[in-house]
Structure formats: C-alpha cells, structure tokens
Amino acid sequence: MNLNYIKPNAWSIIEEGFDPENVKSSESLFSIGNGAMGQRANFEETYSGPTFQGSYIAGVYYPDKTRVGWWKNGYPEYFAKVLNAPSWIGINVSINGEPLDLFNCKKVENFKRELNMKEGWLSRNFKATLNNGIEIQVNIKRFLSLELDEVGAISYSVTPLNQKVNVLFEPYLDSGITNEDSNWDDKFWNTTNVLKDEEQGFIEAHTMKTNFHTCTFMESHLFLNNKSLQLNSVVRKKSQFLSFMYEQDVKENETFTIHKYGGYTVDRNRPKNELITAAKNVLKQAAKLGFEELLMLQKKSWKAIWEMADITIEGDVKAQQGIRFNIFQLNQTYLGKDSQLNIGPKGFTGEKYGGSTYWDTEAYCIPFYMSTKDQQVAKSLLKYRYNHLDKAIENAEKLGFKNGAALYPMVTMNGEECHNEWEITFEEIHRNGAIAFAIFNYCRYTGDYSYIPEKGLEVLIAIARFWHQRANFSTAKNKYVILGVTGPNEYENNINNNFYTNYIAKWCINYTLENIEIIAKDFKADYDRIVDKTNISESELAQWKEVAENMYFPYSEELNIYLQQDGFLDKELITVADLDKSQRPINQKWSWDRILRSPYIKQADVLQGFYFFEDHFTTEELERHFNFYEPFTVHESSLSPCIHSIQAAKLGRMDQAYEFYLRTSRLDLDDYNHEVEEGLHITSMAGTWMSIVEGFGGMRVKNDMLSFETKIPKQWKSYSFKVNFRNNIIKVNVHQNETNFELLEGDELTILMNNKPIKVKKNNF
Template identity: 70%
Template structure:
C-alpha cells in the first residue's frame, strides 16, 4: 500500500493533520532549496520525536574513509559524504516555562503544511495545547531566496489563545550537528568561532580533511502586536549562538519572529571575509524586508515556470506529480555554477553520497538543455571536461594506461568515491553515458563548438578506455567485455552485458567520426589535441578492430539481444507470478537469490534501445520490450520513465500512463517505501522526459525537431515548451489534435507525425 496523505493540488504539496509517523517522510517531501543550499522541512521549534535533521550546502563534502574489512587495488579511499551543515533555522519557544514541542503537546489541531511550488515557499500552521495547558496558534513561512542565494528567511507567528503567558523566544545557530550517514562516526566539522553582535550571530566552522570554510549566520527581530521587542540576553556557547527575548504576552497578542539566515562559503569568498560577506547579505535582507524578499521569490519562480512548466488538464494527481518533479529539479540545480552538479538526493537527504552520477548525462541533461538554454547544458558537460585528468587517474589506478579515462560512478571532485566493488569497478557503462551526452548536446543545440574546445579530449579518453577494456576471444573470434555490471544492478560480474558492449562500440565509432570532423574543420584545435593526447593512426586502427568486431550476445530462439551471456540459463518466471508479499525483492530477498533470479532492476537492454532508438526498427523495440519488461521489477527510480517513453512509442498509452504516474509520484506516494531518506532528484528529470519524449514524441531526426504527439485517455490536454536552438516552441496537445507556436524572430520548420509544418513567429499552427 502506497502512502496517500498528500492532498492532490495542481500547484501545492499539502498535508493536513499531525501524525508523528509521517514527520520524516514530510521532512523530505517539503524540502526547499535554491541551487546553492537546501534543507529538509525540519521544525524551527524544538521537536523531541523522530526526525531527520538536514541542512546542506552545494559543493561542500567530507571524504569519509571507506569501510571494508579487506582492500582491493584501486579501491576508492573514501566515500564522499553530502554533509549535514550547521543549522540556522532553530527558534526555541518556551511558554510559562514549558517548551513548545509537538511531540509532547497535549493536543495538536488544524496542523497543515503547504509547499507552494508556483511561488517557492513553505508554510506550516497549527494550534497546540502544551503540557502546562497553554493554547497557542502558530503560523510559519519559510523560503530560500533565489535572488540572494546565500539567504533564507523565516516569518514565525505565535499567538497565545487562552491566557496571558510568559514567553521566552531563543533564535539560535547550531554547529553541533552530525550526519546520520557516517562510516566511522568521524567528526566532520570543526567549529572555530562563535560570535553574537546585537541581533546578529555568526558561527565559523570548517570541514575536516577537505577544509571548506563556512560561516553560518542569522539575524532576528521580534515584535508584539507590531511593536519591537528588545533582546534581553545573548549567549556564545561552544557550538551555539543564542539570542533571547523574554516578555509577557496577553491572550490574542500576536508575536512575530522574523529570522534571516544562511551560509557564506570559501568556495565563493576569501575565508577571512566570510563574516563580512554574511553581514552584507543580512544588510541586503534588512533593506528589502521579508515581504519584499518573498515578492522577489515569487517573481524568480515565475520566470522559471514560464519556461519549464508542463500543464495537464483533467488529472490533478498527474499535474501535481510533474510540477513537483520540475520544482525539485530547479531547487537542486539552476545551471549558474559549472563546479556544481545534480546529486541523486539533491538537498533532501544524505543517502548515496557524492554529487554526480551517470544520471546527470543520461537523464538530467535533456531537461536542462530543453527548459533552460545551451549554456546551462554546456556547464554540465564542462564539469566532465574539468574532471578529465581525474578520470585518467581513476583508470590508471585500475591498471589502464595511455590516457584511458574512466569517469567515476560517484564523485564530488572527479575522483571515484563509490565503495561497493561491483559498482566501482564493474558499472563502467557510465563512461558511455557521458559520450552519449556530448552527442545528444550537439544533436539538440546544434552547437558543435564544445567538441573541438573540450569534448573531443573527453571522447578520446573514453575510447581509449573501451579499447583497453575489451579483450579478444580466440574461441569466438570477437572482442568481449568481461566482468561488468550493466544498468541492471541485480546482475553483478557478468560477461558481455549487451548494453555495455553496444555503448563501447558506439563510443569508439563516434569518437573516430569526431576526430575526422575536427581534423577537417578545426585544424588549430586538432593540432592542439593531437599534441596533447599523442594520438597516432596506428592507435586508431586498433580501435577500429575492436569496434568492428565487438561481440553481442543474441538468442536465435527469441530473436532478441540477450542482456548478457547466460541470461537464458535463469528460471525465467515473470514478475506477475511473484507473490506480492515478496516485493520489493531488494528488501525481502538475499542478494544471492536476487543475483540468481531473472529480475531486472531497471531498463538495461531497453536503455540501449532508448539511447539508440534510430538504430533499431519499431518491430525490434516491440520484441525486446515484450521480452524484458515482464522480468522488470522497476525497483530503481530510473526505471519507469524509460519504460513509459518506450510504451508510448509502441502506442501502448495505458501502459505508458501507468509508468508515467509511477515515475511522477514515486516520492509523493512513496512507492519504494524510503522517501524519509530523501527524494529521488535525478530520476525526476525522467518524469519530464516521459511527457515530452513519451507522450509528446519529441525527437531530433535529420537535424529537425519532430513531434509524434499522443494523449493518455484520462487527460483532456497537456502543454509544454522546448528551447530548441534558442527558439522557443509551445506545444499543446488535446483529444482532437495538437498546436505549435513559435517564439522567435525567424520562421522554422518542424515535423509533426512525419509531415513538414512551417512555424512563423507569433502564429499558432494547429495539426
């Protein structure tokens, strides 16, 4: 049974009623972020119940030493931890000597949370009766500013309802925080300075080992019925900075605490200037004011939604799902800093560690280059170019040479920091996703300049890796790739994973094409690259031998490519015959049993059919879909979206819609029973793809934008926008047809269902 307490609403995530069992799930679902920092939806006041505290700063991490009882050559020395940062949100409330704590209150009524996705703010309200019988009404609004991305703001209103009370309010900063996820219970932070000045406070702290210097800061003001209340005391403790306000309040007096807080970081400022930078941010906040900052927040989010919104008519749950996914993607990454990337949990939890997986290239790049612009997409590719030397080092640690590059499965700074051996050493298909992203970027944006400037060197490093990783079988007279894990992580250490072999061949062929293209058209870049890489014709000939003679496992009986050697040796029982109480198998079965089963975690062969759709006929896709999908348990967040797109291509809209709903509401409905650990950020881009590429049928074919639109039966209509080569096309699809409007200065032609359609600026063309 999936959770179903989130109230359907087209623009908001809403929870009504307080349930301590749901607190940690809601802390994930109501998370907020602004690309530079983020936080779980923890309560500002004290809460003694079960909670997962989390505040995160983009790019700040700790290298937690790998925990294994034995060591392998080339093993990553650390697992990069996304760090729980010092907290600035705390506001202690004491009423007649009793702490306000929802875990200990006699009653909590009218509890409501709302995450307003349209305007980018989070609100919580409730009425409570404390253990000493004080009745209060509380309303809190909080947001992380996009306009001033080092700043967050809180307006905390509290009203005693049944009698006069002595109130004590203590806004504070706290650096005495820990990670829930730690290998050795190491201390990750060192607090170096705590200071309070008037109504402001600062805690300077740095991470151990990585030495990121941070300043966590706050300022606060308190009013009673609109009149200022003075600070009565302040404290500088070892790991806390506390301001105190003590006063009497009558029944129905309204007390408002306005608190600004956030982080300045040595990634962006000189470490000696962190407090000065924090003061500047606080001064800007004071001059604009809470309402002014909130208005700016609404304006910034309006700009984001103007381009990235997808509307759905007639299906509120589907509408809420897609907007939640788009909202969280934009909270995580806005594309303004090429040093950053998109972590699988974003700013919503600690699980997985690292900030960068192959998810970025395979799933996230299409979303960002289509809803933003080529600069943002280029920044994501530049990130990989900037890490090329580290990728070469990673390969050298595993015994590769001559500039072969193996990009990490998980990274913060280009070094591999994932420490499950079957992933680190074997899930090498991630290299191919990076090469595919370079191809995909050029195909979509038409910007070739990335390849001679940066991309070709990345492609050469990847091609060298595949050439060295393949080995020749005299028995089969073919090149093979042995001992790998494909996208289906329920199969480890297999030989000749079809997807991996196919990617390897394609990567080499594509790199050879680009070398020739750069040689013909960009001679200066070509000479620089050849000089740097020492590439020779003899080496290229060796590559060609591998690519032209790659082995692909195939079943004549089933007329399908096999996921890997030996797949047919399994007991091929479809998922429908599994007892429902055995699901999810990753929580119910031993790993040994999973590895011996035919069950597939996510698209594997079908991932290849998604990437290289134009290499295969629709009939081939149908045959492979019908063979593999029945064995797929979809226990990866990356699984339903690919299957939705392919089901739509096959015209199976009911199945495509079922997969869409699962990917769009994966977290809202907690399909995998793990949302309290954080959200599945990178798979959210797949939700966007399942509408735009799945239902909308968007493709780039023969250098033209194509659409093959379809609509789920229970939708009245849907619309989305795409930025194709700096021209914005609005697509609307209804039961009766589709329409296309161009925002640009010159006319352009697209194809709809294979037919040429000419778009003129400002005109709408119905098909």
C-alpha cells in the same frame, strides 16, 4: 503510517493533520533549496520525536574513509559525504516557561503544512494545546531566496488564544551537528569562532580533511501585531552554539512574530578571511528588504522559472501535481549558475548517495536542462566532466589502464571515484558511455558543435582508449568481448558481454573516430593541439576501429532478441507477474545471492540501449525486446519507470505508458519504494519530464529538426509544455483530438509533426 497522505493539488504539496509517523517522510517531501543550499523540512522549534535533521551546502563534502570488510586493490579510499551543515533555522519557543514541542503537546489541531511550488515557500500552521492548558495558534513561513542565494528567511508567529502569556523566542545557530550516515563517527566539522555582534550571530567552522570554510549567520527582528519591537536579548553562547532570547508578554489574540534571516557564506565563492564581512553584507541586504519584500522577489524568481519549465495537465490533478513537484525539486537542486556543481541523486533532501554526481546527470538530467533553460546550463554540465578528465585518467590508471585511457567515476564530488562497492566501482563501466552520449546529445539538440573541438574531443579520445583496452579478443567467438561487468541492471554482477555495455562501447569508439575526422578537416588548429596533447596516431585509431567493427553481442536466434548478457537464458525465467507479491521488493526481501541468480531486472538495461539509440533499431525490434524484458523488470530503481513509459508510448501502449508515468512522477509523493524519509529521488525526476516530453509528446531531433509524434493518455483532457530549441521557444499544446504549436521566441521554425514538415511562425498556430 499513511503512505498517501499528501493532498492532491495542482500547485502545492499539502499535509493536513499532525501524525508523528509521517514526520521524517514529510521532512523529505517538503524540502526546500535554491541551488546554493538546501534543507529538509525540519521544524524550527524543538521536536523530541523521531526526526532526520538536514541542512546542506552545495559543493561542501567530507571524504569519509571507506568501510569494507575486505580491502581490494583499486578500492577508493573514501566515500564522499554531503555534509549536514551547521543549522541556522532553529527557534526554541516557550510559552509561560513550557517549551513548544509538538511531540509532547496535549493536543495539536488544524495542522497544515504546505510547500507552495508556484511561489517557492514552505508554511506550517497549527493550533496547539500545551500541557499547561494554554492554547496557541502558530503560523510559520520559510523560504530560501533565489535572489540572494546565501540567505533564507523565516516568519514565525505565535497567538495565544485563551489567556495572556509570556512568549520566549530563542533563535539560534548550532554547529554541533552530525551525519546520520557516518562510517566511523568521525568529526566532520571544526568550529573555530562563535561571535555575537549586536543582534547578529556568526559561527565560523571548516570541514575536516577537505577544509571548506563556512560562516553560518543569523539576525532576527521582532513584531507585535505587525509593529516593530525593540527588545533586549539575553545571549547564550557555547563552543558550538549561539542564541538570543527575546521575551514578550502577549495578550489573548495578540500576535508575537519573529523574522529570522540566516544562511551561509562559503569560501567556495568568498575569500575565507572575509566570510563574516560577507555575511554582514548579506544580512544588511535581507533586513533592508524585509521578509515580505524578499518573499515578493522569491515569487517573481519562481514565476520566471515556471514561465519556461511548467508542464500543464488538464483533467488529472495527481498527474499535474506529480510533474510540477518533479520540476520544482530539479530547480531547487540545480540552476546552472556554478559549473563546479552538479546534480546529486538526493539533492538537498537527504544524505543517501553522498550528494555526489552519478551517470544520472548525463543520461537523464541534461535533456531537461537543455530544453527548459539556456543551452549554457547544459554546457556547464559537460564542462564539469571535462574539468575532471585528468582525475578520470587517474581513476583508470589505478585499475591498470594506460596511455591516457579514462574511466569516469560512478560516484564523485571532485572527479575522484568514491564509490566502494566492487560490483559498482570496478564493473559498472557503462557510465563512461553516458558521458560520451551526453556530448552527442548536446550537439544534436543545440546545434552547437563548438564544444567538441574546444573540449569534448579530448574526453571522447580518453573514453575510446578505455573501451579499446577494456575489450579483449575471444578466439572462441572470433570477436571482441567485454567481461566481468555490471550493466544498468545492478541485479546482475560480474557478467560477461552485457549487451548495453558492449553496444555503447562500440558506439563511443565510432563516434570518436567520426569526430576526429571532422575536426581534422574543419578545425585544423584544434586538431593539431589535441594530437599534440593526446599523442593519438593512425595505428592507434586503426586498433580502435578493429575492436568496434568486431564487437560481440549476445543474441538468441530462437527469440530473435539481443540477450542482456551471455547467460541470461540460463536463468529460471519466471516473470514478475508470477512472482509472489509478498516477495516484493526483492531488494528488501531476498539475499543478494538469490537476486543475482534471478532473471529480475532492476531498471532498463537492453532497453536503455534502445532508448539511447532508438534510431538504430526498428519499432518492431523495440517491440520484441520490450515484450521480452519488461515482464522481468521489477522497477526497483527510480530510473526505471521513465524509460519504460517513453517506450510504451512509442509502441502505442498508452495505458502502460500512463501507469509508468504516474509511478515515476509520484515515486516520492506516494512513497512507492517505502524509503522517502531518506530523501527524494532528484535525478529520476528529470525522467518524469522526459516521460511527458519524449514519451507522450514524442519529441526527438530528426534530420537536424525538432520532431513530434504526440499522444495523450485517455485520463487527460490536454497537456502542454515548452522547449527551448536552438533559442527558439516553442509551446506544444496537445488535446484529445488535435495538437497545435506556438512559437513564442524566434521568427520561424520548421518542425516535423508525424514525420511531415510544418512551418511554425511567431504568434501563428
């Protein structure tokens, strides 16, 4: 299998030549989405080779019963699964009665697949010689509309090259689908209605248990040499399947084309008894516009996204392709239109991780959305957690916490914890800190404090209560300790006093106390409402303060560094450079027991704290900790290279920063972890954006101002990016010998450049 078969290109992901070994990987890499739905790049026609089918609807999931060897109190009852939804993309194709199947063709030539990121469409073109000797040229284009986000469109053309043939197109809907990652092989969908209405088809189905009602729909139009055809169809109808068969005799070098429109209406945003009516209206709009007009609207929509979100890199096409791929996939996954939705680590590209929400959103994604879109998009992500506060309190209660303490879930769809590995579910509690940090980060960046009195303080109080109860006093240390945790480094479980966890716990309590004071003074009505709702008291706040002021942090006087946890120096400290390469990746080569006893770090842990709280530490302190911990880091989490790239850039280690940048930006394109066929790493893609903007661009907020300390890799001639800072849109242009700024929206903005204030005026740079 060729792991580097994607062609370097600034605006497109391109595969040339057909190799069945690459099909499942390409199905991930060429995935498309529009925020409301998404799909892997499965072939429309029959494919009998190894494939991973996947169509997904945002917010639709199934609570798959937890499967563990030994049940423990507090385990979630289910793991939420993003569901492989009924498929609408299928078009069976037969030539003189022989099915078109690339896995069984005599020859496939000139195969090219392209994901055009600039314009938001997927194409596939090839010449096939069938076993019956017929040669055909096939051209396909597909996209999921941003304008009409319940519909997608396919143009599928067949041109016979060596003789007159009979072509059969059979567009179909299929609700008889399954998930590859089902725990118990449960039936996830119940099909209730298969309906044909003239040339339109509909399948109504609902999910078991969660009872999401959906209508999958389609309508097709046929053309010969671009002229519309009216053909009678033959209908095939089964309990979970509906198709229309259209036959046409096609002369040599003539082109027979089908335009298929399909998609989903869902009771998340439509009345469940009107799903077919809504589908008919959507199809009417799509058919009236037609494929080419819908495509023009698609190009216009993506142009508007790129106008703000694009990062340009001059002189390094692989780096350019990498960042655009990351930005493209983030926008395909989440556009901020629906505050009930969030960003799953695989987006719409696969089933791993259940399509659920992790702490990735708060730690990595919010900065991207704050800077490249209106601040309301980031605010929606904060509201998502506020809306789940009661569930977070319930989650904590199940583990024995009380008095309104909240533990936000590690993995969730609806606010309930649905992750069932004990070392994550019970121990990786630092996720609570990321929720609080996101509130702080949002207010710091946008200058919008209103969220805290309106909603945020209630979240902060519940989180502070959790940290207060989770810490206990150690008489031996005369300090408060937090025992039995897993830090961001998931290669250490059930350890004591993880520095990052203890540090963010202390910070959360202090940040909450600080905001209580502000709201008591400046937002009296909100303060009275919150006190009445939460029953906080001065004595409780004093107890919190006692914990925060006396939190224990493991420290080595000899090395002059904070220790990742109490026992870190007891390990056999062999660096990654001295680890036999045949043992990598250790998560695929070693037993879990061996990993847990090793010094190897999956992702930034102590350094995650230094990233979040950079201004709490000196550059010298960062350098000491980076020098010690990075050599033990195996970067086997997708979230690891970006943090290290940012910190290497801050330390002026540009070769290392660049190497980490390439690793994070091309993690999936070059399949570093040998797992891309399972889906893409969507949330870490926001870290790629951070690597450039915060790493090379050095963007921070200092003294309530936007600040830059720009650097540039030697491999690049220049790079540029835009950020929306408090409704001022500023473009940063970095060259090898200079940096300049353009204010594109707003009248005047004072920023810091290398800690010196400069005024940037519109059209003046």
